[in-house]
Amino acid sequence: MKTQSPPVSRLGRLWNLEGWGLRWKVTAVVALPITVAMVLGGLQVKDEFSRAVRYSNTADRVAGVPDIVTLSNEFGLLSAGYAAGTFKKSDLGDFNESVVAAHAAADNPAMPADLADLVRSSLVVVESLVADIESGTVARPNLPAETAKVRDDLMRVVDEIVGPIDDPTVIVAFRHLHDLAGAQQALTDQVAGMMTHLMDTSKPPSAMVAAGGAELALIDAMMRAYPDSVPVLEKARDSGRARLDLIINSPASQIQFQMRDLLYASVDNYTGLVAKTSNTIADTVAARADETSAAALRAAVVVLLTLLATIVLGVLVARSLIRPIRRLRRGTLEVANVDLPEAIERIKVGDGSAVTDFEPIPVHTTEEIGQLARAVDDMHGQALRLAGEQAHLRLQIGDMFETLARRSKSLVDQQLGLIENLEFEEKDPKRLESLFRLDHLAARMRRNGDNLLILSGNRVRRAQSAPVQIGDTVRAAMSEVENYQRVQLGSTPNGALSGAVAADVAHLLAELLDNALRASPPDSKVWITFARAVDGGVLLEIEDSGIGIPAEQLDEINERLASGGAVGPETARHMGLFVVSRLAARHRLTVRLRRTYESASDQGVTVSVHIPDTLLVSQLEMPQTGPVPRVGTAGLPQVTIVHSGEMPQLVAEPARQEPVPAANPASALPRRTPGATELPRRTPGATELPRRTPGAAVPAPLPVDPAPVHHAPEEQYSPPPTPPPTPPPAQAPAPLPPVSEPAAPAFGSTDSTESPGAQSVDITPPARRHRYLSNAAKTASFFQPRPNVAPSQDVTTTGTPIFSGMVTDWLTDPTESENLGKFEWTSAADQGWTAAHRASEAPVEARTESGLPQRKPGHRLVPGGVDAGDRGANRSRLRDPEAVRENLSRHQKGTREGRAVSSADRASIGGDR
Structure with a gap:
């Protein structure tokens, strides 16, 4: 027997982890950590490469920072000199070089577009101012404000470029650059204050003093924060103090050109520090870009090698799991489909060595899979042992079934023989009918015995017999x-x-x-x-x-x-x-x-x-088959035979109805012609056996030859004298035909005339099974051979009264109009029923208000049923409530029981199917 898992949809198989194959499960177990490691390693490598790319782009952008810072410083000096009137044409050479360098930084592809646009807009303002300065024709009263805006825009570009860099060195250098830009802004403020003081010398140079103090404070802060720049910052501090002393101690008309020299000295100091700081930022960013690129490559190599090692290890572990399980599965299937069935067959034929002689599953490890293989071997051995026990037990049960069935069948055959003898000797129709039923039940018991033999796997032992017509076979089945x-x-x-x-x-x-x-x-x-x-x-x-x-x-x-x-x-x-x-x-x-x-x-x-x-x-x-020899006919009545030359006809089986009266007793048995092999069939309505008085002989079923027989003429019985009326018997079901067994050929078939409208069928009488028919004396007492007569010839003889009555009662339909008078009977209770009939047809004397008929209690009782004095009293009866309740309870109980029985019958009918 092969078992299969219930079908599952493809989508269900994908989501049902228990339904996955072992290979897929191991693959999933191995692939999950590999996938996680691959994802994490990939993310790490991606981060490293992203940092490398970011540092590379930043390095490209930072390369232009020194040029932008230089442009800012140069533009501030140029604007201050122009405003103070100390500008020289020779100063434009260095300034133009700074403008060209700033244009190159704006055109750098690594520079963000918005920052490049901001640099270009600042350059436009710067170039416009330089053109005005060179021409010297246009005055710019708002030159300090424009200068401050340009320098702020350029420093914002520097902040946007250097600010996102998270390297500590770059961050320190960026702060230093900002501080230097603040000191330069203070220097520019000193120039603007000097311009204001020169325009109005009457006012104190407070703006110049404040700007100088701010510059000195920034220089002191930078000296503390950036020890490496202390020498350069000390020079800037000395220059600032000199400018401050000059502003305080010299008159305004004398400080213009001295201030210019001190400013340029400070600018040179700041320019050197800015260039150094800018280069430090650019070099640091470039180094970090190289480091991150190398780190990304190292991470990629490490992750790749780790993944390869994990995959190789996972494959080896998976194979170590799958291969033993595959051998275990193959061995288990071979045990279930080949070894075990073959061993069971060997056990069935008596080979006891099959219980212990079997090959173990070829998995010899000591881990869980090997233990599972040993468990399967143990199950195999237990299955073989149980199979041996079951085979032995089944043989014993089969033998028991066969023994019981054959003994029961033998007893039933003996019982059938006794019943047949009783049927032959019995003369009471009521008891004969009961014997027929008992005969039929015994035949069913014999069939159940045959069923038990078939259940036990044994054939029913049947004697060899001649071929049987298909019609006889079907009729034999009907008799069962x-x-x-x-x-x-x-x-x-x-x-x-x-x-x-x-x-x-x-x-x-x-x-x-x-x-x-x-x-x-x-x-x-x-x-x-x-x-x-x-x-x-x-x-x-x-x-x-x-x-x-x-x-x-x-x-x-x-x-x-x-x-x-x-x-x-x-x-x-x-x-x-x-x-x-x-x-x-x-x-x-x-x-x-x-x-x-x-x-x-x-x-x-x-x-x-x-x-x-x-x-x-x-x-x-x-x-x-040849002609049947005749036996003596002395003392047997003769019947009229009419040959029709047609095949026998079957009619519809009769339904249940009231029993017909019995025939008069007689002392002789009827004489029948050859070929009459079965009793005539009755038309619908005749379901009871005819009633006979004690002493009447009972006809037994006629023997049947299973071989083909010659068709004999149809017989027609003469009507018997009308029997006297007798009390009717109790209602009983129709007699059942006896069960037949193959017997030796005895009589031929006959054609019988049936009622009009019957369906024409091909009839061959069922095979006989009555044992007393083998007794020639008993057979001769009931049957006798009949001469073959031409179809048109009529033979008329006189029969005995009992035979005439018996044949008439068996072969006539009591429901037909011509036979109704013969079956009428009377009894002592007829007078009462006649009176009851008259009472039921009495006219209604009174009606209720609603128009319903009203009768008087006791006026329609059967005579003799109720005392006359009670009827004369004509007084109403008092009903006991308890009695009424009891009656209703009984009625309800009976209704429930009836419904229960009806439901049980329907259930039994459905279950029999």
Whole structure:
């Protein structure tokens, strides 16, 4: 048996981690840390490369910082000299070089666009001022303000370039650069104050003094912060103090040119410090760019080597996990699909060494996978041990089943023999009917015994017999079921089955008929039809109009029928289905179920049984039968026989009705002609056996030859004298036909005339099973051979009264108009019922206000049922409430019980399917 996991959608498999294969699970386990390491390493490498690129771009931008700072300082000196009147043409040479360098810095591709635009706008202002200075024709009263704006814009560009750099050295140098720019701004303020003082000498030079003090304070701060620049700063401090002393101690008219020389000396000092600081920033940024590039490369190499090592290690670990598990899986499947079934087969044939002789799974490690392999080996050994025990137990159970079934079958056969003897000797119709029922129940018990044999896996031992006609096989199956009257048999095709096959086919059809009768309404019919199959076989169908079976359950049943009857938990519930599947598999029959009606509320079920042509016996292979020898007929009554030359006819089975009266007793048995092999069938409505008085002989079922027989003329019985009325018997179900077994040829077939409207079918009497028929004396006492008479010849004889009455009661329909008078009977209670009938037809004497008829209590009672004095009193009865409550309770209880029984019946009908 192979088990598979339930189907899962592709999306469900992706999200269901438990459903992943082992290879994918190991890959996921290995790939997860590798992916994390790859991501983290990649991010680290990316950061390093980003820093390298950022430092490289910053280094390119910082390369222009010294030129921008120099331009700012040069422009400040030029503007101050022009304002103070100390400007010289020779100063423009160095200034123009600074302008060209600043243009190159603005055109640098690494320079951000907004900063480049700001540098260019400042250069436009600077070049305009230089043009005015060179021409000397245009006065610029707002020159100090324009100069301050240009220098502020240029220092902002420097801040934007150097500010984002997070290197400590660069940060210190940048602060130094800012301080130097502040000192230069103070120097510029001194020049502006000098210009103001020269314009109005009457005022004190407070602005120059303040600017000089601010410059000295910045120089002192820079000397403390930047020890490396102390020598240059000391010179700048000395120059500043000299300018401050000059401003304080010299008159305003004498300080102009002295101030110019001191300013240029300070500018040279500041220019050297700015250039040094700017170069320090540029060199530091370039070094950091080189370092970050090298670090990025080192990080990339390290991450790559780590990933490669992790992948190699993961692959090795994965292989060490997957390969043993793969060997374990392959070995386990081989044990389950090959080794274990072969060992079980060896155990079944008696090889005890298969329990201990098996190969272990080829995984010999001591870790968990090896332990799992040893556990599978232990399970394999336990399974073999249990298989041996189960095989031995199954053989014992099979033997027990076979022994019990055969003993039960033997006892049932003996019981059937005793019942048949009792039927032959019994003369009371009521008891005879009970014996018939007991006979039928015993036949069903024998069929159940055959079912047990089939369940145990053994064949039913059947004696070799001659081929049996298909119609006889079907009628034998009909005789096995209880409500055989409801089965309608169509015309049967020509052909026969061998004895063993016929018995199994009859058993199979009996199970199917029993199922159809149980699952359909009691008043419905079950039809059996035939058709020739394409392969030359016979297709037999059994149709019922029951509640039907759901499509899913029909498919499941058809699968079980096709599987050949596997023993399972449902075998006990569906014994008939199991037996049918086993018998069909034994003879290669095909049995399928389908709905009879697709759109009706009660869809019903149609069972199709295909009998292949290989099981059919041709007419040439069947043994021929000769004429039956005659036996003595003295003392037996004669009957009139009319030959019609037609095939026997079957009519619809009769429904239940009131029993018919019995015939007069007689002392002689009827005489029957050869060919009358079965009792005539009755028309619908005659469901009871006829009542006979004690002493009347009981006709037994006639023997049947399973081989083909010659058709004899139809017999017609003369009407017997009208019997006297007798009390009717209690209602009882119709007698059941006896179960037949193959017997030696005895009598031929006959044609009988049935009621009008009956369906024409091909009839061959069922095979006999009564053991007393082997007794020639008993057989002669009931049957006698009849001469072959031409079809147009009528033979009229006189019969005994008992035979005439018995034949009439058995073969006539009491519901027909011409037979109604014969079955009338009377009793002592007729007077009371007549009075009750008259009372029920009495006119209504009074009505209620609403128009309903009103009667008087006791006026319509049956005579003799109630005391006359009570009726004369005509007084109303007092009802006891407790009695009324008790009556209602009983009524409710009975209603519930009736509903419960009805539900149980419906459930049992559904369960029998």
